[in-house]
Amino acid sequence: MEALERSYVHGASEKGLIGDTIGVHLDRIADRFPNREALVVPHQGVRLAYADLRREADAVAAGLLALGLEPGDRVGIWSPNCAEWAVTQFATAKAGLVLVNINPAYRVTELDYALNRVGCKALITARRFKSNDYLGMLGELGAARLPALRWTIVIGDDVPAGMVAFRDLATSGANHVGRIADLAARLQFDDPINIQFTSGTTGAPKGATLTHHNILNNGFFVGEAEAFTEHDRVCIPVPLYHCFGMVLGNLACVTHGAAMVFPGEGFDPFAVLRTVQAELCTALYGVPTMFIAMLEHPEFRGFDLGSLRTGIMAGSPCPIEVMKRVVADMHMAEVTIAYGMTETSPVSFQTSAADPLDRRVGTVGRVHPHVEVKVIDAAGRIVPPGTPGELCTRGYSVMQGYWDDLARTQEAIDRAGWMHTGDLATLDAAGYCNIVGRIKDMVIRGGENVYPREVEEYLYKHPKVQDVQVIGVPDPKYGEEICAWVRLKAGQSATPEEIRDFCKGQIAHYKIPRYVKFVDTFPMTVTGKIQKFLMREQMMTELGLREVTTA
Numbered sequence: 001m002e003a004l005e006r007s008y009v010h011g012a013s014e015k016g017l018i019g020d021t022i023g024v025h026l027d028r029i030a031d032r033f034p035n036r037e038a039l040v041v042p043h044q045g046v047r048l049a050y051a052d053l054r055r056e057a058d059a060v061a062a063g064l065l066a067l068g069l070e071p072g073d074r075v076g077i078w079s080p081n082c083a084e085w086a087v088t089q090f091a092t093a094k095a096g097l098v099l100v101n102i103n104p105a106y107r108v109t110e111l112d113y114a115l116n117r118v119g120c121k122a123l124i125t126a127r128r129f130k131s132n133d134y135l136g137m138l139g140e141l142g143a144a145r146l147p148a149l150r151w152t153i154v155i156g157d158d159v160p161a162g163m164v165a166f167r168d169l170a171t172s173g174a175n176h177v178g179r180i181a182d183l184a185a186r187l188q189f190d191d192p193i194n195i196q197f198t199s200g201t202t203g204a205p206k207g208a209t210l211t212h213h214n215i216l217n218n219g220f221f222v223g224e225a226e227a228f229t230e231h232d233r234v235c236i237p238v239p240l241y242h243c244f245g246m247v248l249g250n251l252a253c254v255t256h257g258a259a260m261v262f263p264g265e266g267f268d269p270f271a272v273l274r275t276v277q278a279e280l281c282t283a284l285y286g287v288p289t290m291f292i293a294m295l296e297h298p299e300f301r302g303f304d305l306g307s308l309r310t311g312i313m314a315g316s317p318c319p320i321e322v323m324k325r326v327v328a329d330m331h332m333a334e335v336t337i338a339y340g341m342t343e344t345s346p347v348s349f350q351t352s353a354a355d356p357l358d359r360r361v362g363t364v365g366r367v368h369p370h371v372e373v374k375v376i377d378a379a380g381r382i383v384p385p386g387t388p389g390e391l392c393t394r395g396y397s398v399m400q401g402y403w404d405d406l407a408r409t410q411e412a413i414d415r416a417g418w419m420h421t422g423d424l425a426t427l428d429a430a431g432y433c434n435i436v437g438r439i440k441d442m443v444i445r446g447g448e449n450v451y452p453r454e455v456e457e458y459l460y461k462h463p464k465v466q467d468v469q470v471i472g473v474p475d476p477k478y479g480e481e482i483c484a485w486v487r488l489k490a491g492q493s494a495t496p497e498e499i500r501d502f503c504k505g506q507i508a509h510y511k512i513p514r515y516v517k518f519v520d521t522f523p524m525t526v527t528g529k530i531q532k533f534l535m536r537e538q539m540m541t542e543l544g545l546r547e548v549t550t551a
Contacts, residue, residue, distance in 0.1 A: 003429040004385045007376075013369030017396055018220055018255070021187045021212045023057075023094035023180075026254060030054035033230050033257040039086055040233075040261045040279060043271075046083040050257065053090065060091035062176040063169025067122065067151050071096025071183065074118045074195065077241070078102040078111070078134060079126040080265035084155045084166055085240045086250055088124055093212065094180055096187045100195045100207075101241040104129050104266075108137045110205075115146055118195055118207055118403050122151040124166060127158070129265065135160065189213040195403055196243065196342050207403035208342045215243075218345040218397050219251025221369050223258070225336055225350045226283060226310045230257030234311075235281040237263050237272045237290065238528075243346040244315055248338065249285060258283075269293040273303045280307040284332065287315035287528030291326055292467060296490065300329075310334040310353065315528045317435060317453050319467075321460045323361040339364035339435055343412065343419055345397040348373060349433045363432040371395040374418070375427055388436050388451070391425040392418040424451065441532055443472030443480045448510045450482060452532075455511050459484060462502050464492040469522055471532050473515065474545045483539055484513035485522060494518070515539065 018025060030038075034051035041047075048056065069075065075097045077088050092099040102114050104126075115123065125134045138152060152163045159165040189212040197205035228234075236249035240262075253260045263275035267290055276284060286294075291313060294300060308331045313323065318337050326332050334353035337360065340346035351365030359365070367373050374382050375389040383389040398419045401409035413419050424436040436442075436451040443450040452470035459468045467487040472480040488494055496516035503512040523534040540546070 001431060004427060004431060006382045007385055007387065007389065007427040008372075008374045008382055009367045009427060009431045010372040011367045011369040011395075015221075015224070015369060017213070017217050017370055019189060020216065021093065021184070021189050021191070022090065022193065022216050022251075023061075023187070024184055025216060026054060026057065026090055026094075027184070029254055029257050036230050036257055037233075037259040038254070039083060040259055041083045042275060042278070043262075043264055044083050048083070053087070056087045056170065057090035057094055058177060058180050059170035059173060060087055060166075061095040061180050062173025063171075064091060064095050064097060064122070064173070065176045065179055066173040067164070069095070069097060069122060069151075071187065071191075072098065073122070074098045074100050074120045076100040076102050076115055076120040076123040077125075078104065078106070078123060079155055080104045080129045081236070081240050081245065081262045082126070082155065082265065083262070084124070086260060086262075089240075089246055089250060090254075093193055094183065096183055096191065098192050098195055098209075101197070101246070103197070103241055104132070104239065107132070108140055111137060112141055112145060113204060114197055115149060117204075119148040121148055122153060123149060124153045124155065126155045187212075189216070192400055194246075196241075198342050206405060206408055209400045209403045210345055211400060214345040214397055214399065215247045215251055216255065217370070218347055218368075219247045220255040222248045222312070222338065222347050222350065223252035223256045224369075225338075225352055225365075226252070226312070226334070227353065228252060228256040228258050228283075232256065232258040232282045233261055233279055233307075234258055234283040234285065235261045235263055235272060235276050235279070236285055237267045238285050238287065238315070239266075243340070243342055244285065244287075244312075247346065248312055248314070267293075269297045270299065273297065273300065273305070276305055276308060277303050282307055282309045284308055284311040284330070286311075286313060288313060288318050288322055289316075289467070289524070289528050291322055291330075295322070295325055295329060296466065305331050308332050310336065312336050312338050312350075314338040314340075314347075316530055317437075317456070318361075319460045320361045320457055327357075327361075336360070337364050339433065341421055341423075343399045344393050344421075345399070348391075348393045348397065359432055363428075363434050365433065366431045367433070368397070371397055373427075373433070375425055385429045386426055388424050388426050388449075390439060391421045391423045391433070391435075393421060394418045438532075441471070443470075443482060445472070445475075445480050445482065445510050446478040448508075450511050455482065455484070455507065455513070458503065458507050459486070459499070462499065464488050464494050465499075466490075467522070469530050469532065469535065470513065471536050471539070473536060473539045473543065474547050475514075481514040482511060483515040483517065483535075485517050485519050485535060487519060487522075515543070
C-alpha cells in the first residue's frame, strides 16, 4: 500500500461480507463438515460433531419457542464456560431471540440491573460458580423485583420446582422444530441477536446491541487472520460471556468448521496447558495475564505444546516481552494480537502471520477487512501519521446502539456513523496501529503528555519485573505524577530506587515513576482488563492526595 498521508485507513478486501444469519451459516457449515468435531468440553465429557451441534441447537431453539418465547424476546445467560453456553448461543440465534450475556461474577444488584435493563423474559443459569450461589441470588431478588422474567432455565441436575431443566428443552420443543426452518427464511441478518454489557468505569453498564451481521462477520475475519480451516482446534479459556470467547472464539471456529475446545469453567493455567496437549490444539486464546500465568507455571516445561500454531492475545495491551516468549516458548509462531471493543463486535485491527516480528509484537496490526478507521485530534480533525489521537471506527461492525438508550448511543456514535472509542492511538505510514492508551488514562505531567503504555513497555525489560501498570496520580506542582505498580518475578525483590535507576538516562526524566508500589495482583475485570481507576483511587488514599483543581 502507498504510504499514508493522514491517519485514515479502510480495509479493502476481495472476500465479501457474509450475508447469512448465524443460524443459516451454522447449517451451511454443518452440511460441509458434518462429522468434524465442533465442540469439545473435557470437564463435561462432551464431544459434538457439527451435525450434532446443529441438531442440539435446533432442539433447544424449539424448546425455547415451546415455552412461549417469541423472536425479539431477550434471554439472559448467566453461567461459566460450558457446552450449554455454546449450544444456547446458536439456539437463540436460530429462534430469533436476543441473547443477553451476564457476567458470571455478577452479584445481586448487578443481576437485578442487567435483567431489568433489557427486560429479560427468560434466564438460563448455572446453579452456582465458585462462591456465587446463582439460584440463591435469584431467590433473594424474588419475582416482584424481576417483573419481566417468566422462566428460569437451570443447567445441571436438581432443578427446583417452578424452574425448567435445560436438559428438558431439547425434548419439550419437538412440536416446534418446524418453526425453526420457517424462521430461517424470515430472520434478517440485521436483526439484533446479542446484548453485552460494557463494564465501564463510570456510570451504569450499557447494553451494546449487536446483530447477526456484526458478530458473524467479525468472527469470520478474525479466523481468516489466523488462517483457520476445518483442521484447527482452538483452546478457548477466555469467558464466553465476553466477545473474546463467543465471537473471536466460537464464531471464528464455526465460520471455518474448526473445533471449539473449552478447557474449564474458568481460567486455570494448568488445565489450559493440559488441554492443549491432550486435544492437540492448534490455537490458544488469552489476555496477557493468562499467558503470563501459563509461562510462569512451575510445570510449564513438562507440557508438549508442539501442536500450537496460532492464537490471539488481546483484551488489554500486550507486553512486547511476553509476546516474544509466547512465540519462542509456546510454539505460537503465528500468534496474533487483536484490538477492538464490544461496541465494534469487537475487532478492528489484527496482526497477521505475514507481518514482520517487530510489527507483530509492537503494534495491533492493520485494519480489518471492510472496516474504516481514522485518528482525530480534540477538534475532530484527522491527524498526520504517527500523531496520537482518538481512534474512531466505522463499518459493518459498529453496534446498532446501546439498548433503549438513545442519548448514550449518540454520545458514542456520531452523525457520520463513526464510533468514538475513547482510545488513544497512532497509525504509522504503513497503516499499522499502536494503542497508546485510554484518553482518560493519559497522564499530563507539567504540560508533558505521558502515555502509560510507553513507560510500561520499558519497565517490562527489567529482568526482575513480571508485570507492570502505570497510572497518573494528582500532584500540586506538576498536575500529575507518574506511579508504577510492579509485580516482580517469583523469588525476586527490588526497591523503588532500583526501578527508578533502571529508567534514568533511558527514558525522559518526566516519564520516570515518582511512586513505585510492589503488588501481587492488579484490580481487573473478569475479562482481564486492568481497572486503572481503582489503582488511582487506592494510591490517592494511601498517599493522602487530592484531585488538583484548576481555575
